Each structure stands twice: as C-alpha cells, then as structure tokens.
Amino acid sequence: MRNRIKSMTGWIHATLLLAIIIPVLYALGMKQEKSIETVLYYKSLLILFPIIVTSVAINKCKKLINYIIICIITIAIVGLSAWLLGPVLTNNKLMWGYVIIIMFETIMVIVFRFTDRMHKIKSKETNMVNNPYWEPEYDLLNKPSILGNAIFVIVYLLCKNFDNPHMCNVALISSIIYLIVLILYKYIDNTEEYLSQNNTVRNVPIKRLYVISGNFLAIFILLLGISVIPSLLTINKRQYEDYRAWVLEREVDYSDLENEQSSKTTKDPFLEYVEEEGEPKEAPIWLNIFFYLLGSGIMVAIVIVIIKKIRENFHIFREAYDENGDIVEELKESEVVESKVDSDKNEVRNDSEREKIRRQYRKVIKKHRKEPPLGYETPLEIEIGAGIAETDEGKELHVRYEKARYGKI
Numbered sequence: 001m002r003n004r005i006k007s008m009t010g011w012i013h014a015t016l017l018l019a020i021i022i023p024v025l026y027a028l029g030m031k032q033e034k035s036i037e038t039v040l041y042y043k044s045l046l047i048l049f050p051i052i053v054t055s056v057a058i059n060k061c062k063k064l065i066n067y068i069i070i071c072i073i074t075i076a077i078v079g080l081s082a083w084l085l086g087p088v089l090t091n092n093k094l095m096w097g098y099v100i101i102i103m104f105e106t107i108m109v110i111v112f113r114f115t116d117r118m119h120k121i122k123s124k125e126t127n128m129v130n131n132p133y134w135e136p137e138y139d140l141l142n143k144p145s146i147l148g149n150a151i152f153v154i155v156y157l158l159c160k161n162f163d164n165p166h167m168c169n170v171a172l173i174s175s176i177i178y179l180i181v182l183i184l185y186k187y188i189d190n191t192e193e194y195l196s197q198n199n200t201v202r203n204v205p206i207k208r209l210y211v212i213s214g215n216f217l218a219i220f221i222l223l224l225g226i227s228v229i230p231s232l233l234t235i236n237k238r239q240y241e242d243y244r245a246w247v248l249e250r251e252v253d254y255s256d257l258e259n260e261q262s263s264k265t266t267k268d269p270f271l272e273y274v275e276e277e278g279e280p281k282e283a284p285i286w287l288n289i290f291f292y293l294l295g296s297g298i299m300v301a302i303v304i305v306i307i308k309k310i311r312e313n314f315h316i317f318r319e320a321y322d323e324n325g326d327i328v329e330e331l332k333e334s335e336v337v338e339s340k341v342d343s344d345k346n347e348v349r350n351d352s353e354r355e356k357i358r359r360q361y362r363k364v365i366k367k368h369r370k371e372p373p374l375g376y377e378t379p380l381e382i383e384i385g386a387g388i389a390e391t392d393e394g395k396e397l398h399v400r401y402e403k404a405r406y407g408k409i
Contacts, residue, residue: 002188007055009185010142014051016174016181017148018105019044022098024155027164036094037166043085045100050074050106051141058113071110078106111141144182149175163242169235176228180221187217357404362396364388379405 022044023037053074061067082102086095152175159167191213198204365373369386379401380389388394 002192006185006188007142009181009188010145011048011051011055012181013144013148013178013185014109014141015045015048016178017151018047018051018109020152020155020170020174021105022101023170024159025101025168026094026097026168027159028162034153035166037164038170041167041170043082044102046078046081046085046102047105049081054109054113055141067074067114074110075103075106079103093204104408109141123148128343133203144178144185146182148184149178150310152178160238163240165235165238165240166239168240171353172231172235179224181223183217183224188214347358354404360407361397364393 019041023040026040027037050238054071057067061070082099086377152171156168156171156175159165159171186295191210195204195206195209349384365382365386368388369382373382373385377385381400383389383394383398388397
C-alpha cells in the first residue's frame with residue numbers, strides 16, 4: 001500500500017510540473033486571449049497518461065525492445081489525443097503548438113525513465129560494494145522535492161507581473177497540492193528508511209509507529225490547509241502589473257535610421273567584392289576526395305559508436321530489471337565440494353570465478369567466526385561478527401564478494 005502511495009505521489013509530482021509549462025509559455029506571450037490559459041492547463045493534464053504508462057513499463061519490462069514498443073504506442077496515443085483535443089482551441093498555430101509541446105514532453109518523460117534505470121544499475125555497481133544499505137538517489141520523475149514547489153512560486157511571480165490572474169490561481173493551487181504530496185512522500189520515505197536501519201532490532205512496534213506518526217501527519221496537513229485559507233480568500237484582492245505594456249511604450253522608431261542608411265548605400269557590398277575578385281575557382285579533385293573520405297570515415301565511426309552504445313544499453317537494461325536479483329549466501333556446516341570429477345573422462349572441471357570467490361568467502365568467515373551467521377545478516381554484518389571488516393584482507397574480500405554476488409564476474 002505504501003509503495004502505491006509513493007508511486008502516486010511521483011505521478012502527481014511529475015504531472016503538476018509538466019502540465020504548467022504550456023499555459024505559462026502562452027501567458028508570457030505578447031498576444032493572448034482571456035482565460036485561454038485555463039483551457040490549455042486542463043488539456044496539458046494529458047501528460048498524466050504517459051507518466052503512468054512509462055512508470056509501470058520501466059519496472060515491468062525485462063527487455064529494452066518491449067519498453068521501446070510500449071513507448072512508441074504511448075507516443076501515438078498521446079499525439080492522437082492531443083490532435084483531437086486541439087480543435088477546441090482558438091486558432092491553428094495554438095493547436096499545433098500545444099500538440100508539438102505535449103509530444104515533446106512525452107518523449108522527455110520516456111527518456112528520463114530510461115536514464116533513471118540506466119543510472120540506477122551503474123550507480124549500484126559503484127556503491128553497493130561499499131554500502132549495503134545503498135538506494136538510488138537519482139530519480140527525477142518519482143521523487144517530489146522542495147525545488148518543485150519553488151517552481152510554482154516563480155510561475156506565480158511571473159504571471160502576477162504579466163497581468164494573468166488565471167495562471168496565478170493555477171500556480172497557487174498547484175503549489176498547495178504539491179506541498180501536501182511532498183510532505184506525504186517524505187513521511188513514507190523517511191519512515192521506511194528508519195525501519196530499514198533498524199531491521200535487525202527485534203520487537204519494533206511498526207504498526208504503532210505508523211499509527212502515531214500518521215496521526216501527527218494528518219494534524220500537520222490540517223494545520224497547513226487552515227494556513228492557506230487566507231490566500232485563497234484574498235484572490236480577488238490581488239494586484240497585477242503588465243510588463244508588456246511597459247515594453248510597448250518604449251519601442252524605438254527605426255524608420256529614419258533605415259532611410260538614412262539606404263540613401264548612403266545603393267549597392268550590395270558583397271556584389272562589389274565578387275566583381276572585384278572575379279568568379280571563385282573550383283577546388284582540386286584530390287581535395288574533394290579527401291573531404292569525402294573524411295566525412296565517410298566520421299559517419300562510419302559515429303554509426304559504430306551508436307551501435308555499441310545501443311548493445312550496451314540493452315544489456316544494462318536487462319540487468320536493472322531485478323532489483324533484488326542478488327545471490328543469497330548460506331553458510332552451512334556442510335562443505336562445498338572443491339572440484340567435480342567427470343566420471344566418463346576422469347577430468348577435473350574447474351569452478352567458475354564466481355564460485356571460487358564464494359567458496360573463499362565461506363572459508364574465511366568460518367575460520368574467523370565460530371557460530372554460523374543468522375539469516376537476516378548482511379555480508380557487512382557477517383564480516384563485523386567475524387572481526388575482519390576493518391582489515392585489509394576483509395575489505396578486499398568484501399569488494400570481490402559483492403561483485404560476484406551481484407553477477408559482475
């Protein structure tokens with residue numbers, strides 16, 4: 001349930017930030033129609049659809065090709081929906097502007113989801129070996145932040161000085177909703193972090209902890225709602241300024257200067273230069289061939305790099321599918337067979353590098369620790385119990401074991 005709430009807060013966070021872009025761009029223009037920004041804002045909420053679809057797809061798709069297919073279908077649906085919603089707008093240019101920007105936002109959502117997943121697995125490789133409690137920090141579309149609320153404040157101030165009460169109201173209400181979403185997300189995230197840090201402590205009253213903290217959260221949100229009532233009641237008392245009128249009043253008439261310049265020069269200087277220098281000479285054949293080969297070589301190199309990157313991303317994308325796909329070690333009393341003998345050919349089959357590291361890890365732990373580790377202990381806790389966590393041998397063994405554990409060998 002808590003994971004679903006966190007996912008929903010991420011969807012609301014991304015939707016509020018992206019939906020306000022189109023109406024703000026229109027509100028800051030020199031020519032606009034009254035209250036059209038509100039219509040644009042409601043239509044911009046269409047971005048919620050690709051945000052939800054890509055969020056589910058990036059977590060469910062094991063192969064990159066499946067994610068690409070879903071994204072292509074999503075782009076087509078968003079484009080068709082935007083085109084059907086567009087004619088309700090006032091003119092052709094506005095309709096196509098809305099369609100193009102909403103499509104661009106959809107593509108950016110797709111790219112951000114993909115980037116998050118790629119960064120997640122690469123960062124995990126770097127940090128997991130040193131910090132078993134590591135969690136990805138880079139998650140742009142899923143984590144509300146105080147910076148997002150600051151964006152609505154900036155929009156409010158801009159629209160207030162561009163004489164646009166409709167967008168001021170949208171920014172004000174959006175900031176209130178966003179702040180509530182941010183508080184709810186931080187509450188769940190910080191509570192889960194606290195419980196994860198104390199997962200080895202017995203008899204932690206988890207349900208009571210959530211009930212008590214949830215009651216305080218509800219009281220805080222209620223007080224927050226009461227505090228914003230004056231802002232909502234004084235909407236009609238707000239005063240606006242219009243910087244566009246100030247700019248129009250200070251426009252300079254350049255007609256006299258243009259007439260003066262045209263009277264001085266009657267001939268194009270470039271044409272005069274061509275007449276003096278004559279027709280340009282043709283380049284030698286060898287120079288054309290050189291540049292042709294150079295351009296072809298650069299294009300081939302770019303294509304090779306792109307193909308390598310695509311193959312690498314397909315591989316990394318598949319690795320990022322299973323967040324809990326680590327190999328669980330069990331240190332039993334029974335020994336692992338050091339090698340296997342082929343009964344038919346009487347040849348010794350060597351274990352893989354991963355198996356060698358795992359076997360060495362078990363051997364070292366058994367040597368330094370009498371009692372077997374408990375089931376919930378992490379490798380770092382096992383090493384601390386064995387007294388080798390701070391030694392050079394222990395640190396080196398930990399790094400090697402973590403790489404083998406997560407399938408990097």
